[in-house]
Amino acid sequence: MTDHLPLPPGRVTARRISKSFGGVPALAGVDLEPRPGRVLGLLGANGSGKSTLCRIIAGEMAPDGGELLLDGEAVRFATPKDGVRHGIVIAHQHPSLAPDLPVWENLFLGMERCGLGGFVSRAGSRRAAWHMLQAVGLDIDIDQPVERLSAAEQQLVEIARALSREPRLLILDEPTAALSAALVERLFAHVRALAASGTAIIFISHRLQEVEALCDDLVVLRNGHRVGSWELDGSLDEARVLDLLTGDSDVASRARDRKPQAAREVVLTLEGLAAGTALRGVDLDLHSGEILGLAGLQGQGQEQLLDAVAGFRRKDSGRIVHRGRALSPRRPRDMIRRGICLVPNDRHRQGLFMNETVGENLAAVSVAMQPQPWRLRRRALRDFVQRAIPRLLIKTRGPAQPVATLSGGNQQKVVIGKWLDGSVDVLLLSDPTKGVDLRARREIYDTIADLVAGGSAALVYASDIHELLHHCDRILVMFEGRIVEALSGSAMTEQRVIAASFGRVA
Numbered sequence: 001m002t003d004h005l006p007l008p009p010g011r012v013t014a015r016r017i018s019k020s021f022g023g024v025p026a027l028a029g030v031d032l033e034p035r036p037g038r039v040l041g042l043l044g045a046n047g048s049g050k051s052t053l054c055r056i057i058a059g060e061m062a063p064d065g066g067e068l069l070l071d072g073e074a075v076r077f078a079t080p081k082d083g084v085r086h087g088i089v090i091a092h093q094h095p096s097l098a099p100d101l102p103v104w105e106n107l108f109l110g111m112e113r114c115g116l117g118g119f120v121s122r123a124g125s126r127r128a129a130w131h132m133l134q135a136v137g138l139d140i141d142i143d144q145p146v147e148r149l150s151a152a153e154q155q156l157v158e159i160a161r162a163l164s165r166e167p168r169l170l171i172l173d174e175p176t177a178a179l180s181a182a183l184v185e186r187l188f189a190h191v192r193a194l195a196a197s198g199t200a201i202i203f204i205s206h207r208l209q210e211v212e213a214l215c216d217d218l219v220v221l222r223n224g225h226r227v228g229s230w231e232l233d234g235s236l237d238e239a240r241v242l243d244l245l246t247g248d249s250d251v252a253s254r255a256r257d258r259k260p261q262a263a264r265e266v267v268l269t270l271e272g273l274a275a276g277t278a279l280r281g282v283d284l285d286l287h288s289g290e291i292l293g294l295a296g297l298q299g300q301g302q303e304q305l306l307d308a309v310a311g312f313r314r315k316d317s318g319r320i321v322h323r324g325r326a327l328s329p330r331r332p333r334d335m336i337r338r339g340i341c342l343v344p345n346d347r348h349r350q351g352l353f354m355n356e357t358v359g360e361n362l363a364a365v366s367v368a369m370q371p372q373p374w375r376l377r378r379r380a381l382r383d384f385v386q387r388a389i390p391r392l393l394i395k396t397r398g399p400a401q402p403v404a405t406l407s408g409g410n411q412q413k414v415v416i417g418k419w420l421d422g423s424v425d426v427l428l429l430s431d432p433t434k435g436v437d438l439r440a441r442r443e444i445y446d447t448i449a450d451l452v453a454g455g456s457a458a459l460v461y462a463s464d465i466h467e468l469l470h471h472c473d474r475i476l477v478m479f480e481g482r483i484v485e486a487l488s489g490s491a492m493t494e495q496r497v498i499a500a501s502f503g504r505v506a
């Protein structure tokens, strides 16, 4: 038997699936019927059970109750490979790649038993790998180890691997969180073509525009229950979805539009900041009380800019001036001591201590910022942790829960929460709400707004333009390592941001 069979279109159905962790239900009798030839959008707040349901359908996790049916017949998957054999393939939210293996080998992981996925020679496999990556718009050196790739590139490798298996049911778990708009469009074209050939697709996303653009059917989960499902006819009733997602019809109307901020003193100035080929001379002023957005297509230098200011990357030239003092950071600690802190977007690599608890992670920054940690008042720290959990709506059993067992979005809230203890003067955020649901996204920005209201400032890069438009006071658009447009007030429109992202400035 091979691991990879050509499969006729067939129907996979999940019936009354239940699952608990440590006695806490994550899924309570959920049905899901992805239909061949259609894209089913699976929506739900962080921790509502989407990934758990999909992992059960793909055979990565056993349910406590319920059954999976394949063309009406009950099936049981003992391992993920059983799922793949039956044509059920999942592209994970956090790519499940082998970091030290070359890109091309990663594309065939799990398919070794049929001679690297049916390609007999190494040369044939490498050639096939190249084509698989081209198909998703990724033009990279396929011999480099996966760990050298950016988060977006790793995501595309994960997706390319899933697409290449010609699945009967393809599950895409937040595939677009790290991708630029152009790559999202390319992926969607692929997904539509796959659906047209009879494949069933489950698409998980927190971006309603994407669900509206791609999906034919919609299922909404809340706290492990299926609370709504309907066919989409090209448009999505946002109020209804928000109501179902949150159980709170008021969330949409509680959007906080940033009021224009009075001009205040400059906290941080960058003058001609340059580093390698990614940053080609950036000038900006960040003011006290301001949330300043960084927009642009992915990979235009936004992340390198934040890294350079935070001390993760050496500048080649230019000046970083913080409250009147020129700085030349050699390492992140130099900047943390001055209250300049980066919330990274790759929480698995930089943001969390995966072996520690929620409480330990939330307290980590406060501990590091104290000049004399041994004199820390334990009670103050405990209070900070107890406040941060409800403030950011972190879905956890409590501070003692290992952070590795939180859902992806809730982990991101912990990453952000640990910087919010008030000692931060310049908060740098790289795609802070990647993988975070709508309601928590709002909470995160509200928390940032509260923080800057005390006199500090925030510089935020987000891949989602709407997020920046909604929450920032001004937006700077980056293109090829430079800021090409600065927008504020009525000029802060989606059209202007998009035009400048492509180098077109009014």
Ligand SMILES: Nc1ncnc2c1ncn2[C@@H]1O[C@H](COP(=O)(O)OP(=O)(O)OP(=O)(O)O)[C@@H](O)[C@H]1O
Residues within 6 Å of the ligand: 021, 022, 026, 044, 045, 046, 047, 048, 049, 050, 051, 052, 053, 395, 405, 406, 407, 408, 409, 410, 435, 437
């Ligand atoms: N291995 C695990 N051990 C303990 N609890 C878990 C484990 N996996 C998931 N959970 C819990 O099950 C619940 C559902 O998590 P799941 O990852 O399915 O949510 P999700 O809807 O995919 O969230 P997100 O949008 O944040 O990715 C969460 O409360 C999570 O903490």
